[in-house]
Amino acid sequence: MSRRNTDVPSVVSAPLPSPVPSEEYERCPVTDVLRRVGDKWTVLVIVLLGRRPYRFNELHRDIENISQRMLTRTLRGLETDGLVHREVFPTVPPSVEYSLTPLGRSLLVPLSALADWVIDHRGEIAAARHAAQ
Amino acid sequence: MSRRNTDVPSVVSAPLPSPVPSEEYERCPVTDVLRRVGDKWTVLVIVLLGRRPYRFNELHRDIENISQRMLTRTLRGLETDGLVHREVFPTVPPSVEYSLTPLGRSLLVPLSALADWVIDHRGEIAAARHAAQ
DNA sequence: CAGGATCCCTCTAGATACTG
DNA sequence: CAGTATCTAGAGGGATCCTG
Secondary structure (H helix, E strand, O other): OOOOOOOOOOHHHOOOOOOEOHHHHHOOHHHHHHHHHOOOOHHHHHHHHOOOOEEHHHHHHHEOOOOHHHHHHHHHHHHHOOOEEEEEEOOOOOEEEEEEOHHHHHHHHHHHHHHHHHHHHHHHHHHHHHHHO | OOOOOOOOOOHHHOOOOOOEOHHHHHOOHHHHHHHHHOOOOHHHHHHHHOOOOEEHHHHHHHEOOOOHHHHHHHHHHHHHOOOEEEEEEOOOOOEEEEEEOHHHHHHHHHHHHHHHHHHHHHHHHHHHHHHOO
């Protein structure tokens, strides 16, 4: 892979066309995933499921203030993208277990790196925001 | 730092209280940064500025279809968080140059890792979405 | 050149109520 | 238990016009 900036590896420093055609970013897969992961609940759900499988109401209890609707939507979105596995046990009453797929588990690695960056630099960000008022 | 899951380092596997108190995620700095970076234009602007400094209309030309308003808002947001530096040259007509701060440049590293993950797995994600219809 | 101001529209989060 | 259905407020995003 060609790289212009040796300080920053990977696709982020790969050449882009100029101007960037709209299809390249409106459907940009990176932004696509960032938007999924950047919503209000998804990261928290992924982190919890990274520890162990959860049942629906277990998540509902452990994530304070999430509505049933948003929990359902978050889980459905993750399931649609193949990040979460949903297993229904035909018991009475019904029981559904959610867990990370191998794909979802692999996402924890870069997500964790980004989370570490935020933790390491949140002071600087807060200071910049404060300075900007 | 304590870790439960040795496969996945860092804060993502650190213990969380149960239930997670609302302040812990509503103002969660990780989600906060993810939401900034997860909007429609921010990543593209960061990536471009990671190559070289840009002037306003240069970005406006190179990012096809972005409105002036959204470019301004995106740059202001990045500036507020200390990720982008804005330098005004008092020429006639006025000239403004945008560049990444060291903080912004450091963000390229985990952002790049996440982008690489997406590139490596976008086939799986697309397949999962297709399978889910 | 680099925006600010204004209006508008869509999309999503969230609350509430109901159900197999 | 594990959801669905409906409604609303607000944010995100865009088009257009205007200016130091």
